[in-house]
Amino acid sequence: MSGIDNLPPLREVIATHGLAAKKSLGQNFLLDLNLTAKIARLAGDVKTADVLEVGPGPGGLTRGLLAEGARRVLAIEKDPRCLPALAEISAAYPDRLEVIGGDALEVDPLAHLTPPIKIAANLPYNVGTELLVRWLTPPQWPPFWDTLTLMFQREVALRITATPGSKAYGRLALLAQWRSDPRIVLELPPEAFSPPPKVNSAVVHLTALPAPRYPADPATLNRVVSTAFNQRRKMLRSALKSLHPDIEDILQSAGIKPTERAEQVGLEAFCALARALDAAG
Known part of the structure; x- marks a missing residue:
């Protein structure tokens, strides 16, 4: 029996149910x-x-959450x-666990x-980033969740x-830090998993902010940031010229040097740029 409940150890569960991890599903089980x-x-x-847990696999984190009193x-x-x-x-935790079979x-x-x-999850590697972006970009803010505690590749x-x-x-x-407070709270080596991935993993805890850190239209900010980092080696006056014919003046009005590159510009400045673009029409 395991130390946190009266259920079998995870290796036994995996053997009993034939749960060899599938690479196609991005599975690496934490045992x-x-x-x-x-x-x-x-x-x-x-x-x-x-x-909400996505990709519980054999249920290691599920059992941890239930044992912690979720x-x-x-x-x-x-x-x-x-x-x-x-x-x-x-069955071991009556009325406290609902399982839905399907794609998150x-x-x-x-x-x-x-x-x-x-939301707490050891996210499948192949959908982790996409799910995070969805949770950070809902139509309304604050979102439906208070915190995210998620395992990713380091x-x-x-x-x-x-x-x-x-x-x-x-x-x-920028997406994460605009609307939440993210921090790495745990790092794990490959040997903690079965099968061991080729990379280290880390748990990130994100706390939703009641409002975005700086004012900006979400669609405009996303367009500015995406365009800037798609050509991150270029100066912003070149990388962003498709957004507005007067982009140099708009950059300067936002307090950004037109010769800077995207990776040199902080979140507050990107938000100021998004506002300046909207004002320029």
């Missing part, structure tokens, strides 16, 4: 229940929250092989959740928390 319990604790106080967990799992193992967890990119979880809502985690001037700094950092 140490002490580690999954630690990640569950990093999600904060879950006792008064519903928790009010309810909604787990979305694409791999049908994992559903019997998750059903065993559901296509399932609307809101009908199944009651605020406050936290390289992606560094891109989320990057600062101007670093190679990792780009659209993802």
Whole structure:
């Protein structure tokens, strides 16, 4: 029996249900229940929250969240092989775990959740960034979630928390830091997983801000940032010339030197540029 509940160890669960990780699904299972319990604790106080988990696999983090007292967990799992193992967890925690078989990119979880809502997941590598961007760009802000506690490849985690001037700094950092407070809270080596990935992993905890850090129209800001970093080696006066014929004047009115490159410009300045572009019409 495991140390956090009366269910079998994860290696036994995987063997019983034939859950060899599939590369096509981006699966790397975290088997140490002490580690999954630690990640569950990093999600904060879950006792008064519903928790959305994407890609639970054999249920290591699921068990950690439930053992930490999560009010309810909604787990979305694409791999049908994992559903019997998750059903065993559901039976051990009556009325506290709901499992939906399906693709998290296509399932609307809101009908199944009651605020406050936290999201905690060892995200499949192949959809992690896309899901994060979706959660950071809802039609309305504040979003439906209070916090995100997400496992990524370490390289992606560094891109989320990057600062101007670093190679990792780009659209993802600006998107995350405009509307949330992201920080790396745990790093894990490849051998913590089965099968071991080729890279290190890291858990990022993001707390939603009640309002964006600086005022800007989301669509304009996204267009400016995407255009700037698509040609990050170019000076901004060249990289952004497609946005407005008077882009040099607009850059200067926003307090940005036209000769700077995207990776030198901070979030506040990008927001000022988005406002200046909207004002220029």
